[in-house]
Amino acid sequence: MLIQELAEKIITEVRKLLDEDIIVVDTKGQIIASTDPIRVNTFHEGALIASQKKEKLIISEADQQILKGVKAGINLPIFFQRDVVGVIGITGNPDAVSPFGEIIRKMTELLISESYVTEQFDWQSRSMEAFLLDWIQLKEWNEAFLERAKLLHIDLNVHRQVMIAEVAKGSSILHRDLWLSILSWQERTDTDVITRWGNNRIIYLLTSDQNYHDKAKRFHQFLLDRLKMEVSMGVGLSVPPKDINQSFHQAERALHAKNSTCDLIFDEDLALEMILDDISQQTKDDFIKRTIAPLLEDEELIVTLKKLIENHFSLKRTSESLHVHINTLHYRLKKITEMTHLNPRNIDDLFILYLSLQFLDKHLKI
Incomplete structure (x- = not known):
């Protein structure tokens, strides 16, 4: 069955190739998309006939007086998996628009197939994700769970x-x-x-x-x-x-x-x-407030601490990686000590600073 969103996409794509008015009609003869918005949700008898007979229907100007809701042009049944799922109509002189008919139909059927593949892929992805969530959370497997695994081809x-x-x-x-x-x-x-x-x-x-x-x-x-x-x-x-x-x-x-x-x-x-992973977020937040909170407004000092640890506490390599003079590094470390009362050159204090950096969340609000 054609849905309106897909029908409108078909109209948009076909209109790139053809200037004539176009309609997309469901199998009941209801126009669900059109280049002329006034025709949407109206009945099209010609499309209904094309759908029922499963063949192209040419509508002449004379037919406009006989069939309900039609204009001169052609109506082409749209097939998906051998079933008619809708009709596309092209308004205009039948002799002028007919040469485009088969191309337009194939293009439309390709769009429908593409939409179907996407839907199936999305369904498969959502089903697999939902199954995995249950697999992680369930303590006992019931019959329904085992059936889903079988359906998704998962070996348990x-x-x-x-x-x-x-x-x-x-x-x-x-x-x-x-x-x-x-x-x-x-x-x-x-x-x-x-x-x-x-x-x-x-x-x-x-x-x-x-x-x-x-x-x-x-x-x-x-x-x-x-x-x-x-x-x-x-x-x-x-x-x-x-x-x-x-x-x-x-x-x-x-x-x-x-x-x-x-x-x-x-x-x-x-x-x-x-061990760190088992510590609650509240405890981590409190630890940060008691240690490096004063540094959070000075990103330069935070970066300096991180570089010091990354360079295994080598002042020479740290200053090189920061692209600063060694005296500048000494100044920053002194400033860190003054602000936190923790000395990066003291192994115990450095470990506390290291833990604080591990706990640090850039979204933490002090």
Whole structure:
């Protein structure tokens, strides 16, 4: 069945090729889109006949006096999967517009097929995403859950590990052609599951593989090449199918632990981050207020601290990476001490500053 949105798109595309008035009619003879808005929602007897007979109908000027709601021109039934789903009408001298008829019909049927493929793809994506959400949350599998898995061709008998890839917020990876290229990654096995997760994440349920480190690196590079933007990725551990939520949370934890030097993190490589992840956001916020809150208005000092840690506390390398004189760096470190009462050159104080930076959220309101 044709919907109005698709019918209007057909009108727009066909009008690029033809200056004549065009109508799109449903199988009941109701005009659902037209270059002449007045004709929308009116009855077209000629289109109804063309739909019922499944063949082109030429309407002469004489027919205008006999058939209801018609104008001289041609009516072409539109087929989809061998069924008539509507009729497209072209107004004008039949001899003049008929040569365009078959081209217009094929173009219209192509648009309908494209719309159908898009709908099916969107349905599949939404179904897979909803299933995965239930898989993560459900403690017990019921019959309906097992049936959905079967429908989506998901094997619930194999061990898996979760990989979560994320692009910057505000970016979108939902374009169908791009998604199809991601889904067709050549190293994906028949039991692997790849699906979207919101607007800016991809979840890959990798069937357990001894070489998963290398495979994760290749998939990450594949995404970088395809998406043409920064991609961060966290990888959980291999788990039995009923424990998929554990691997999911591990992958999320690894994703949160990414830093400026590495965008691909394996949960098994985390140490301090495992503890930090269990600390409540309220505690983190309070910790920031008691430590580096005075620095939040001075981005230069925050950057200086980060560079000091990234350069393993080497003042020489830190000043070089900041492109400042060593004396300027000394001045900044002194200023940090005065404002926070924490000395970056003292190992205990430096650890507190490091934790504060780990907790820091750019959206935090002090």
